[in-house]
Amino acid sequence: MDKDQAKxxxxxxxxxxxxxxxxxxxxxxxxxxTTIVELLNNLPDILAARDLKQLxxxxxxxxxxxxxIIMGLGGHVIKTGVAPYLIELMKQGFVSxxxxxxxxxxxxxxxxxxxxxxxxxEQEIVKGHFGFTQETASTxxxxxxxxxxxxxxxxxxMCRAFRTERFQNQDMSIIAQxxxxxxPLTIHVAIGTDVIHMHPECNGAALGQxxxxxxxxxxxxxxxxDGGGGYxxxxxxxxxxxxxxxxxxxxxxxxxxxxxxxCANFDFIQHYRPTQSIINRPRLFGARTYSxxxxxxxxxxxxxxxxxxxxxSQRKV
Numbered sequence: 001m002d003k004d005q006a007k008x009x010x011x012x013x014x015x016x017x018x019x020x021x022x023x024x025x026x027x028x029x030x031x032x033x034t035t036i037v038e039l040l041n042n043l044p045d046i047l048a049a050r051d052l053k054q055l056x057x058x059x060x061x062x063x064x065x066x067x068x069i070i071m072g073l074g075g076h077v078i079k080t081g082v083a084p085y086l087i088e089l090m091k092q093g094f095v096s097x098x099x100x101x102x103x104x105x106x107x108x109x110x111x112x113x114x115x116x117x118x119x120x121x122e123q124e125i126v127k128g129h130f131g132f133t134q135e136t137a138s139t140x141x142x143x144x145x146x147x148x149x150x151x152x153x154x155x156x157x158m159c160r161a162f163r164t165e166r167f168q169n170q171d172m173s174i175i176a177q178x179x180x181x182x183x184p185l186t187i188h189v190a191i192g193t194d195v196i197h198m199h200p201e202c203n204g205a206a207l208g209q210x211x212x213x214x215x216x217x218x219x220x221x222x223x224x225x226d227g228g229g230g231y232x233x234x235x236x237x238x239x240x241x242x243x244x245x246x247x248x249x250x251x252x253x254x255x256x257x258x259x260x261x262x263c264a265n266f267d268f269i270q271h272y273r274p275t276q277s278i279i280n281r282p283r284l285f286g287a288r289t290y291s292x293x294x295x296x297x298x299x300x301x302x303x304x305x306x307x308x309x310x311x312x313s314q315r316k317v
Contacts, residue, residue, distance in 0.1 A: 021046065036302075036309045051290045056306045058230055058262045058288065059094060060314065067261075068096040068224025072244060073174070074236030075103025078111065079118045082300040086234075087177045089304050092311075096229070097221040098155075098178055098185045099214075101239040102194035105158060105175065105187050109140055112162050112173035131195030141201035148206035153213040155185040184221055186214035188243045219247045225261040233265045233278045235296055241265075241277035248282065264290040266299055 025045040030038060040056065043049040062069050071086065089095055100108075110117035113135065124130040147157035159179030163170060170176035178185040189211040196202060222244075225231060233240055252258060265278040270293055279289045292299060 025050075036305045037313055040306045040310065048292055052292060052303070052306070054288075055262070055264050055290045055292075056303065056310060059232075059307050060311045062229050062262075063094050063311070065228050067227055067229035068221065069094055069229060070097045070099060070221060070225070070231045071095055072231065072233040072236055072240035073098065073100040073104045074234065074240065075101060075107050077235040077296050077300070078104050078107035078174070080296040080300075082296055083108075083111070083172055083174055085301050085304040086174060087172075088308065090174075090177055090181055090183055092308060094307060094311075095183055096224055097218075098174065098183060099218050099240060099243065100155075100174075100185070100187055101236055102187065102189040102196075104236075105154075106136060106140065106194060106196065108173050108175045109158075109162070110136055112167040112169045112176055113139070115169050115172070131198050133195070137196040137199035138201055140196050141199060141203065144210055145201075145203050145206045147210045148203070151213075152210065153217055154187040154189070154207075154210040155214050155217070157210065158187065159185055184217065186218045186221075187211065188214060188218070188239055190239055193239070215243065215247070218243065219250050222247045222251050223256050226256060226258055228260050230262040230264065231278070233263070233267075233274055234300065235267050236274070237267065237269075237271040238273050241273045245277040245281060248285070252285075258285045258287070260286070262288040262290070264292065266292050266294070266296065266303070268293065268295050 027044040027049070028042040030042060034042070040053060043053065045053070059069060071089075073086075077086075086095075090098075107117045110133075119130065119133065121130050143157050143161050144154065147154055150157075155175075155178075158175050162173055162176040163179045167173070167176065170180070175185060177183075187210075189207055191197060191204060191207065197207075222231075231244060233244070248258065261282075263278050263282045265274040267274065270291055275291065279291050282289055292303075
C-alpha cells in the first residue's frame with residue numbers, strides 16, 4: 001500500500017484505557033510530626049512501598065497466628081549497626097529461629113568481645129595481616145572444637161559461650177540474645193570463606209560436623225513456615241539462600257506441604273542467588289515473595305519499627 005494511502009492508526013480514549021498507576025495510590029503528606037505507622041500508611045501503594053506494607057502485615061499476622069518467622073543473616077548486616085533493632089524484634093516474639101553464615105558469627109563475636117569489628121581489609125591485606133586477629137580465631141576455633149566434642153551444633157555452642165561473664169557486650173550480640181531468649185540459632189559455614197579458617201587452630205572436621213548438625217536443625221525449624229510463617233533473608237548473597245533452598249527441598253521430600261508462607265530478601269544489591277532461591281523458586285510452592293533493595297542501616301530500622309509500632313497499635317484497638 002502506498003504510504004500516502006495508509007490508514008490512520010486506531011486510537012482509544014484514556015477514559016477507557018487500562019492504567020497501572022492511579023492517583024489514589026499516590027503517597028500522602030501530612031502536616032506536623034508523624035508516627036512510623038502514619039509514615040508507612042502514607043507511602044505510595046505502588047511497587048516496593050506496597051510490598052513493604054504487605055510484608056509488615058504478614059510478619060504481624062505470622063506472630064499472631066504463632067507461625068514461624070526465621071531470620072537469615074549475612075555478615076554485613078551485623079556491621080551496619082542494626083543489631084539493636086533485630087534484637088528488639090527477637091524480644092517481642094517476632095523471631096522463632098535465626099540462621100547465619102560464618103561471617104555474621106565472627107562479627108557478632110567481635111562485638112560481644114570488644115565492642116568493635118570490621119577490620120580495614122585494604123590496609124591489612126598488603127601487610128599480610130588481614131584475617132589474622134588472634135583473639136577472634138583462637139577463641140572461636142576453640143569453641144568449635146568443644147562443640148564437636150560435646151556433639152553440639154555450632155549455633156548451640158556459640159549461644160552458650162557468648163553469654164558467659166567474660167563478654168561484656170551481650171546486649172548488642174544477636175547470638176548472646178538468642179541464647180538469652182531461647183531462640184534456636186544455627187550457623188552455616190563454607191570451608192575457606194571465613195578468616196578463622198586460615199589459622200592453625202582451625203579443625204576442619206569439627207567445623208564440618210558442627211555446621212552440618214546445624215543444617216539438620218535448620219531443616220526442622222523450616223517446617224514451622226507452613227500455614228503462614230515467613231523467612232527473611234538479610235544481606236546474605238550466597239550461603240543462606242542456598243541453605244534455605246536445600247532445606248526447602250528436603251522438607252518437601254519429607255512430606256511438608258509448605259502452604260501459605262512468605263519470603264523476603266533485603267539487600268543493597270539484588271544478587272542472582274537470593275533472587276532465585278528466596279524470591280523466584282519459593283513461588284513454585286505458592287509463596288508470597290518480597291524483594292526490597294536498600295541499605296541495611298535504613299531498611300532494617302524502617303521494617304522493624306513499622307512492625308513493632310503497628311503491632312502495638314493493633315493490640316490497643
